[in-house]
Each structure stands twice: as structure tokens, then as C-alpha cells.
Amino acid sequence: MLKRIVTVYVPWVLASIVGVLVLVHFFVAIPGLDPLFNGFIEWATIIAGFAVLLGLINVGREHVGRVVRRRPGWGYSIVLVLSALVVIVLGMLPGSSGQGDPLVQWIFHYVLEPLATTFFSLLAFFLASAFFRALRLRNLEATLVTVTAVIVLVGQIAPSWPFLGTDIVRFQEWLLRVPAMAGVRAILLGSAIGAISTAMRVILGLERPYVE
Amino acid sequence: MAFRFGSATILAILLLVLFALFFFVFWFLWYRRGRLAEISPRPLLPLERLRAYLNRAAEMGEAVHLSPGAGVLHERKSVAETLAGLEVVAGVARDALALGVPVHATADDAVVSLVNGNAVDRAHQLAGRPPGLAAESTWVAQQNPIAYAAGVMDVLSEPAVQGNVLVGAWDEELLLAGEVGATECKFQLAGAARPAAAALLPLITEDYLLGEEIYAAGAYLDPRPGRVVSLLAQDGIRMIVLLLIVLGVILATAGVLDTILLPLFQMPVR
Numbered sequence: 010m011l012k013r014i015v016t017v018y019v020p021w022v023l024a025s026i027v028g029v030l031v032l033v034h035f036f037v038a039i040p041g042l043d044p045l046f047n048g049f050i051e052w053a054t055i056i057a058g059f060a061v062l063l064g065l066i067n068v069g070r071e072h073v074g075r076v077v078r079r080r081p082g083w084g085y086s087i088v089l090v091l092s093a094l095v096v097i098v099l100g101m102l103p104g105s106s107g108q109g110d111p112l113v114q115w116i117f118h119y120v121l122e123p124l125a126t127t128f129f130s131l132l133a134f135f136l137a138s139a140f141f142r143a144l145r146l147r148n149l150e151a152t153l154v155t156v157t158a159v160i161v162l163v164g165q166i167a168p169s170w171p172f173l174g175t176d177i178v179r180f181q182e183w184l185l186r187v188p189a190m191a192g193v194r195a196i197l198l199g200s201a202i203g204a205i206s207t208a209m210r211v212i213l214g215l216e217r218p219y220v221e
Numbered sequence: 222m223a224f225r226f227g228s229a230t231i232l233a234i235l236l237l238v239l240f241a242l243f244f245f246v247f248w249f250l251w252y253r254r255g256r257l258a259e260i261s262p263r264p265l266l267p268l269e270r271l272r273a274y275l276n277r278a279a280e281m282g283e284a285v286h287l288s289p290g291a292g293v294l295h296e297r298k299s300v301a302e303t304l305a306g307l308e309v310v311a312g313v314a315r316d317a318l319a320l321g322v323p324v325h326a327t328a329d330d331a332v333v334s335l336v337n338g339n340a341v342d343r344a345h346q347l348a349g350r351p352p353g354l355a356a357e358s359t360w361v362a363q364q365n366p367i368a369y370a371a372g373v374m375d376v377l378s379e380p381a382v383q384g385n386v387l388v389g390a391w392d393e394e395l396l397l398a399g400e401v402g403a404t405e406c407k408f409q410l411a412g413a414a415r416p417a418a419a420a421l422l423p424l425i426t427e428d429y430l431l432g433e434e435i436y437a438a439g440a441y442l443d444p445r446p447g448r449v450v451s452l453l454a455q456d457g458i459r460m461i462v463l464l465l466i467v468l469g470v471i472l473a474t475a476g477v478l479d480t481i482l483l484p485l486f487q488m489p490v491r
Contacts, residue, residue: 032237036224135400142403199433200302202462
């Protein structure tokens with residue numbers, strides 16, 4: 010019983026009280042309570058930091074284990090572990106300023122960011138492939154998305170290609186301003202109601218992801 | 222003491238109070254009638270097709286990949302979607318493992334990964350398997366959505382993985398993971414609430430959950446009273462908001478909105 014109180018009821022009560030307080034603070038400015046709420050945010054940051062550490066240990070254990078057991082892809086695991094070690098060592102060297110250190114920043118700017126950008130640029134090709142497959146399958150929704158995307162694309166380049174005329178630009182602007190905006194707002198409104206519903210369950214303790 | 226969002230705060234608080242009211246009314250009805258769940262939920266066909274696929278996967282010896290998206294639990298912008306995604310992961314993992322379908326659960330963030338791992342661990346225990354198996358199939362990319370999508374693509378290229386569930390906090394990176402899922406997997410369920418990802422859903426699968434449907438999915442996969450009641454409240458509030466929008470359009474057309482109702486929605490300039 011004591012174990013249940015400590016592992017279920019205490020986190021539930023704490024989460025509910027903090028949830029209600031943060032909700033009230035979000036809407037109402039109460040003088041004198043700001044330090045308390047700033048403290049909550051700092052606690053959350055510290056706890057998230059520990060979770061990152063735990064995640065790093067988990068990743069290290071998984072990949073070292075993969076190398077030791079020579080499982081498929083173990084070569085990539087060596088690269089991952091070495092990369093992580095290099096960044097950690099550079100950030101913890103005597104005199105280093107941690108993640109703001111010039112050497113660590115160099116790795117982020119000249120290795121990580123170009124890799125991420127390169128990968129992100131593949132989206133255009135993936136999109137083309139998805140459009141092609143959608144047209145082949147004759148799916149109505151996918152066809153609508155594809156046709157709309159083509160109109161918007163042509164509308165964007167039309168000012169540079171005078172022979173396309175100005176009607177397509179106006180039509181593209183109307184598409185974005187009226188039907189697309191209406192759709193986006195509908196999705197956002199529905200999602201907001203869903204998010205309130207989820208938050209309400211967590212605040213009332215009906216959903217307890219922190220103890221499950 | 223002052224309202225942070227001017228008179229709009231009153232409307233927001235009213236909406237929350239109304240939501241709580243709906244919640245408690247349905248909760249009361251649930252316990253009075255017991256069978257309230259049967260009268261409400263609208264059908265979500267993608268989830269029914271997912272169940273049918275899991276049965277086939279069990280017969281064919283296929284595995285399924287589960288992801289709650291590339292969101293985090295400690296930032297306001299993605300916490301609700303990530304929680305909804307985690308509910309889907311927990312529900313599908315439980316159904317899949319009960320049928321003997323292996324599960325590969327992945328996450329982009331360390332905290333989400335822990336909750337994700339717990340959900341799969343619990344599903345293993347419910348299926349009568351020893352705990353700890355989940356750790357083998359759970360990993361983390363640490364808040365880099367593009368790197369995470371690349372990792373998911375790698376998981377989906379494994380021949381045994383023929384089912385893919387991507388429901389939660391996604392942006393454009395959904396296309397990277399979803400496109401590989403569309404070509405490599407026999408079944409794919411995707412769901413997103415952000416407009417950037419929502420537009421991509423029909424391109425990667427016919428089975429998708431759009432917008433608020435991702436918040437409803439948890440109640441279908443695991444119909445606990447709390448979830449069903451909140452789904453009913455969600456549907457009720459949705460209808461009220463719909464009616465208010467129609468009323469707003471009529472009042473705006475009549476020219477009444479600007480003079481009477483607009484001040485209610487005004488927020489202080491910052």
C-alpha cells in the first residue's frame with residue numbers, strides 16, 4: 010500500500026496541483042508568484058537534463074553492445090560512439106566553455122548542420138515520388154494535394170515567366186488565402202480541442218504517463 | 222492580479238470550464254448507465270484496418286514499427302501531440318504483442334524514449350513475456366527530427382518490418398519516414414495535427430488520422446472510462462465551437478460582430 014501511495018498517488022497529486030497552478034499562471038499574472046513558476050521551469054529543465062544523460066547512456070550501451078556482438082551495422086555504431094566521444098571530450102576539456110566552445114560550435118556548423126540540410130533537401134525528391142505514386146493510385150485526396158501543389162508551384166514562378174499570365178498568380182493566392190487557410194484553421198481548432206482534452210485527462214490524473 | 226490576454230482570457234477560461242462541465246456530466250452518465258461508450262464514438266476506419274493488419278502480421282510473422290513522432294514532453298508546442306502518440310504506441314504495442322507480432326518502438330527524445338520504452342515493456346508483461354525486451358527495440362535520436370526520420374527509414378528497410386505506425390508530433394520530416402514506409406511496408410498508419418505534416422498524410426498512406434483524430438485514437442485502442450469520457454467531451458465541445466463559428470459568420474454578415482462581439486476577442490498588444 011505504501012509503495013502504491015509513493016509511486017502512484019503522490020505523483021498524481023503533485024502533477025495535478027502543479028498542472029492547475031501552471032494553467033492559472035498561464036492566464037493570470039499573480040504578483041509574487043513568478044519566482045515559484047520560474048522554479049518549476051528550472052526543475053523541469055534539470056529533470057530533462059538527467060533524462061538526456063539517461064538517453065545518452067542508453068544509446069552508448071546499445072551501440073557498444075552492437076559492436077561487441079558484431080551485429081549488422083556495427084561499423085556505423087563505431088562511428089556514432091566515436092563522434093559522441095569527440096564532442097563530449099571537446100566540450101569537457103579544461104578551459105572549454107561547453108556547448109558554446111568554438112571547437113564544438115565548429116562541429117555543429119560545419120558537420121552537423123550541412124548533413125541535416127543535405128538530408129532535408131531530399132524532401133523535394135521524396136515529394137515528387139509521393140506525388141507520382143498518388144497519381145498512379147488515383148486516390149482523390151492525394152490527387153487534390155498534387156494538383157494544388159502544382160498550381161501553387163506554377164503560381165510562384167509565374168511572375169518570372171510572363172507567358173504564364175497573371176490569372177494563375179491570382180488563383181494561387183486565392184487558393185492559399187481561402188480554402189487552404191480555412192483547412193488549416195479547421196485542423197488547428199480541432200487539434201486545440203483535442204489537446205485540451207488530453208491536458209484535462211493528465212491534470213485530473215485520469216492519464217498518468219509519468220507513472221505508467 | 223491581471224489577465225495576461227485581456228478579455229480573451231475570459232473566453233478561454235469559459236471554454237475550459239465548459240470542457241470540465243462536459244467531462245463531469247459524461248463521467249456521471251458513464252457510471253449511471255455503464256454502457257455510454259457504445260453510443261458515441263464515430264468510426265475511425267484506419268484503426269479498424271490496423272487491427273485487421275495486425276492479425277495478418279501475426280500469421281505472416283511480420284514486425285511492426287511504432288513511433289510517437291519527433292516531439293518532446295517538456296515543450297508546450299508538442300507535448301499534447303506527443304502524449305497522444307504515446308497513447309497510440311501503448312495501445313498498438315499491447316494489441317501487437319498479444320498477437321505475437323514483434324514491435325520496434327523508436328523515439329526522438331530521451332524523455333519520450335523512456336515513456337515509450339515503459340509502454341512497450343508493459344505490453345510485453347501483459348503478453349506474458351519477460352520485461353526488459355523493450356530496451357532492445359527502443360532508441361533515441363535526441364531532438365533532431367531529420368536524424369530521427371533517417372533512423373526510422375533504416376528501421377523500415379528491415380525486411381521483417383512490414384507495418385508502420387507514425388502517429389504524433391510530426392512536421393515535414395514525416396514525408397521522409399512515411400515515403401519509405403509507403404514503399405517498404407504492407408501497412409502504414411500515419412497521423413499528425415500540424416498543418417505542415419497534415420498536408421502530406423494522403424500522399425504517404427490511405428490510412429491516416431488527421432488533426433484531432435490523433436487525440437481520439439487512444440480511446441479506441443484502449444477504451445478506459447477516462448479516455449472515452451474525454452472523447453465524448455471533445456466531440457461535444459467541437460459541436461459547440463462549430464455552432465459558434467456558424468453563428469459568428471451570420472453575425473459578421475449582419476454587421477453585428479464588429480460592434481458587439483469583437484471586443485471580447487481582443488488581446489493586449491505586446
